[in-house]
Every structure is written in C-alpha cells, then in structure tokens.
Amino acid sequence: MPILAIFARVFRGEALLESLSRPIVIEALRLSAITTTTTLLLAIAIGTPLAYLLSRRRFPGKAIVDSFVELPMVLPPAVAGIGLLMAFGRRGIIGEPLAALGITIGFTTAAVVLAEFFVAAPFYVRSARSAFDAVDQELEIVSRTLGVSDWATFWRVTVPVAFPTLLGGAVMCWARALGEFGATIMFAGSFPGRTQTMPLAIYAALESDLDAALVLSAILTVVSFGVLVLLRLSVARLEARHA
Amino acid sequence: MLEVQIKKRYDGFTLDVTFASSADIVVLMGPSGSGKTQTLRAVAGAVRPDSGSIVLDGAPLFEARSRLDLPPQARRVGYVPQHYALFPHLDVAANVAYGLKEARSSETQDRIRSMILTVGLTGMERRRPHELSGGQQQRVALARALILNPRILLLDEPFAALDAPIRDALRGELIDLQRRLGFRALLVTHDPDDIRLGGQCFHFEHGRVVAPDRSVRQRSPFIHP
Numbered sequence: 158m159p160i161l162a163i164f165a166r167v168f169r170g171e172a173l174l175e176s177l178s179r180p181i182v183i184e185a186l187r188l189s190a191i192t193t194t195t196t197l198l199l200a201i202a203i204g205t206p207l208a209y210l211l212s213r214r215r216f217p218g219k220a221i222v223d224s225f226v227e228l229p230m231v232l233p234p235a236v237a238g239i240g241l242l243m244a245f246g247r248r249g250i251i252g253e254p255l256a257a258l259g260i261t262i263g264f265t266t267a268a269v270v271l272a273e274f275f276v277a278a279p280f281y282v283r284s285a286r287s288a289f290d291a292v293d294q295e296l297e298i299v300s301r302t303l304g305v306s307d308w309a310t311f312w313r314v315t316v317p318v319a320f321p322t323l324l325g326g327a328v329m330c331w332a333r334a335l336g337e338f339g340a341t342i343m344f345a346g347s348f349p350g351r352t353q354t355m356p357l358a359i360y361a362a363l364e365s366d367l368d369a370a371l372v373l374s375a376i377l378t379v380v381s382f383g384v385l386v387l388l389r390l391s392v393a394r395l396e397a398r399h400a
Numbered sequence: 401m402l403e404v405q406i407k408k409r410y411d412g413f414t415l416d417v418t419f420a421s422s423a424d425i426v427v428l429m430g431p432s433g434s435g436k437t438q439t440l441r442a443v444a445g446a447v448r449p450d451s452g453s454i455v456l457d458g459a460p461l462f463e464a465r466s467r468l469d470l471p472p473q474a475r476r477v478g479y480v481p482q483h484y485a486l487f488p489h490l491d492v493a494a495n496v497a498y499g500l501k502e503a504r505s506s507e508t509q510d511r512i513r514s515m516i517l518t519v520g521l522t523g524m525e526r527r528r529p530h531e532l533s534g535g536q537q538q539r540v541a542l543a544r545a546l547i548l549n550p551r552i553l554l555l556d557e558p559f560a561a562l563d564a565p566i567r568d569a570l571r572g573e574l575i576d577l578q579r580r581l582g583f584r585a586l587l588v589t590h591d592p593d594d595i596r597l598g599g600q601c602f603h604f605e606h607g608r609v610v611a612p613d614r615s616v617r618q619r620s621p622f623i624h625p
Binding site for chain 1: 444446479488
C-alpha cells in the first residue's frame with residue numbers, strides 16, 4: 158500500500174518531469190551512485206578475503222569475530238552513527254590523530270562511504286561466507302593435485318562456483334548502502350552535493366519540496382524492485398547452469 | 401614402490417597405518433570409518449599426518465622428521481574423489497584440460513581429444529557434468545587426472561556411486577585403461593568385489609592395517625573377457 162501510494166501521487170502530479178531536473182534530485186542521484194558503488198567495491202575487496210578466511214580457517218575466537226562482523230546488521234543505525242563519530246569524528250579515536258594530520262572524515266563524502274560500508278558490507282560478507290561454505294572443498298583439492306596454485310584455484314574454481322551467491326550478497330550490500338539513512342545523517346550530515354544521498358534528500362525535501370521527495374522515492378522503489386527481479390533471474394540462470 | 405607409514409590423531413580416532421607395495425594396483429579395503437580414505441587423502445596431500453612418512457619410488461612426498469610436506473601441486477598424483485568433484489561450471493573438455501598449461505595450443509588440443517577418445521566420451525565435449533551419467537562423470541574425472549601422466553592415480557570408492565550393473569563394466573574399463581596407459585593406482589573401497597581388480601590388497605579396521613596381504617593377486621578373468 159505505501160508503495161502504491163507513492164506512485165499514485167507521482168503519476169498524478171504534472172510536476173514529475175520538472176522535479177526530476179531539480180538540483181536536489183540530480184545531486185542526490187549522482188552522490189548515491191558514487192558512494193554506493195565505492196562502498197560495494199570496498200566491500201568486495203575487503204569482504205571477499207575475510208569471508209574466505211572465515212569459511213576455511215579455524216582459529217581461536219572465530220565465533221567472536223563472526224559475531225562482530227555481523228553485528229552492524231542488527232545494530233540500530235543511530236548506534237552505528239554514534240560509533241562512527243566516536244571512531245572517526247574529529248574527537249574520535251582514529252579521527253583525532255587524523256585531524257592532527259589535517260585529514261577530516263566527518264561530514265565529507267568519505268564519511269558517507271564509511272557509514273554505508275559499516276552497515277552494508279556485512280551483508281556481502283555473510284553471503285560470501287555461506288557461498289564459500291557451500292563450495293565442495295574436494296573441488297579445490299582436486300584442482301591443487303592437478304598442479305594449479307592455491308591462488309589460481311581460488312579464481313578458477315572457488316569464485317566461479319560460489320558466484321551466484323556472491324552476486325546475491327553484492328546486490329544486497331549495494332541495496333542496503335543505497336537505503337542507508339540513520340548512520341549517514343549522524344556521521345556525515347546532510348549537505349547537498351557532498352553528503353546528501355537519496356534517502357537524506359527525501360527527508361530534506363519532505364517539508365519544502367514534496368514533488369522532489371516523491372520522485373526520489375519512486376526512483377528508489379523502481380531501482381530496488383528492478384534489482385530484486387534481476388537478481389532472481391540471474392541467480393536462477395546461474396544455478397541452472399551449475400545444478 | 402609406495403611406502404606409507406603415518407600416524408594421525410583425530411577426536412576419538414587414531415589413524416596408524418603402515419604398508420608398502422610395488423603392485424600396479426593397490427587396494428585399501430575396509431568398512432567406512434576405518435581410515436582408508438584419510439590415508440588416500442594423506443597421499444594426495446589433502447591431509448597432513450602428525451608423524452611418519454609417505455614415499456613414492458624413493459622420493460618422499462611427506463616426511464615428518466625433516467618437516468617435508470610437498471603441496472598437492474608438487475606431488476604429481478592424480479586424485480579422483482568419491483563423487484568425482486568435477487568442476488560444475490566447466491564442460492567435459494574444459495574439465496579434462498583443466499590441469500594443462502597452454503590449453504589452446506593445437507598440440508594440447510590433440511592431447512585433449514585423444515584422452516576424451518580414450519575414455520570413450522567423444523561427442524560429449526560440450527556437456528556439463530550434471531548432464532552426464534555417473535559412469536560418464538567418472539570417466540571425465542579419470543581423464544582429467546590421467547592427461548597429466550600422474551605417478552600414481554588415487555581413487556576413492558570409484559564404483560560406490562554407480563549402479564551394480566555398470567560397476568563391473570567400469571571395473572573392466574579401468575583395468576583396460578590401466579593396461580593401455582600403464583599407470584599405477586591406489587584404490588580405496590569397502591566393496592569386496594573390488595578385489596577382482598587384482599593387485600595387492602590391504603585390509604583396514606579402526607585406523608589400522610589388520611591384514612597385510614603379501615600376495616599379489618591375478619586379476620579375475622571375469623573382468624576382462
């Protein structure tokens with residue numbers, strides 16, 4: 158019903174196309190595209206080896222590491238925001254020494270990426286981990302006995318076999334980053350063109366420019382729906398290929 | 401000559417295995433959980449024993465004393481696990497070619513073609529593993545291992561996943577392949593019928609070799625008419 162309500166309003170208003178070209182909308186679109194893409198790339202780059210390690214190695218305290226990795230998924234966004242401020246804010250544990258070097262993170266685009274990464278990356282890590290868990294380790298052993306290095310085995314066997322689930326995790330991570338609101342507004346603020354991503358722009362526009370808020374909401378809905386459909390289709394196709 | 405003398409402690413189970421054989425086909429026979437698969441995996445390099453040594457033709461693959469533990473890549477063994485572990489994302493030809501370098505050269509392509517012909521899978525090059533029967537999957541796994549001329553072929557319950565009628569046929573095929581290509585094989589099984597493969601058999605129980613068999617059996621004539 159809420160989704161229908163958005164579209165009912167969007168289709169009724171003549172201001173639809175006009176509001177699409179407003180700076181607040183364009184800036185938010187651009188910023189969300191940049192930050193979510195960066196977040197996703199970071200999550201893949203850092204999350205993939207981490208997930209593989211968690212899947213394949215046994216070490217003391219692994220259960221605790223596991224829980225820490227997944228904690229941001231269940232943490233209230235406000236807590237995440239405070240945590241990020243305490244760590245990377247100007248008075249934060251890491252933020253203060255950085256500020257001494259002339260580097261500030263809080264209320265910059267980098268802060269947006271950090272907030273998105275903090276809340277969204279665990280979605281990728283969790284999927285990637287279960288993806289690697291599901292890869293029959295005999296495949297990797299056979300690959301090694303065939304003279305292929307561990308590194309090449311990872312790329313030629315583990316990743317391709319795990320790919321459908323990795324893809325699903327990447328999409329969930331990206332979608333979560335796209336919708337990130339609470340931690341971002343606390344840690345990065347809501348500055349148009351710099352930290353005001355789509356959800357923040359919706360919130361900012363709600364009082365002054367309902368049309369813009371509606372258009373942004375409609376775009377987010379369509380994109381989210383499209384992503385889910387695309388994901389279903391491609392995962393089904395990939396799995397059919399492997400079955 | 402394959403000489404295995406290894407110990408490995410697990411939770412509630414100790415593997416303590418000693419055997420040596422220079423037979424073409426060495427059979428490790430025993431009930432499930434008797435340690436034969438772990439022994440095979442130790443030879444493959446997938447399991448690291450706590451102590452002992454594994455020596456193939458005088459060259460150690462593993463030697464606890466000198467801390468030598470060749471990685472699977474350096475052992476030149478052909479490993480065929482129980483469910484064959486074919487790469488599900490690759491077709492038959494790519495599975496067979498997997499361990500070859502320069503897989504695109506025409507010489508290598510000839511080798512792949514001839515190996516696929518040897519195992520009787522010509523015409524199925526583009527099929528994926530899930531489109532093959534159990535017997536066909538096994539032939540792909542054999543071809544994938546044999547194309548690299550391994551020093552020894554390691555087979556884990558090669559016939560257990562197959563229906564009884566084709567088991568005998570495939571035993572015959574394995575013997576036939578072995579004679580044509582001249583490889584050696586270490587084979588793990590719980591099926592007493594596999595003794596018909598000939599060679600030398602060691603009986604496993606509770607992680608030990610209980611009946612070292614000194615006789616080298618003649619192959620049963622029943623297998624290859």
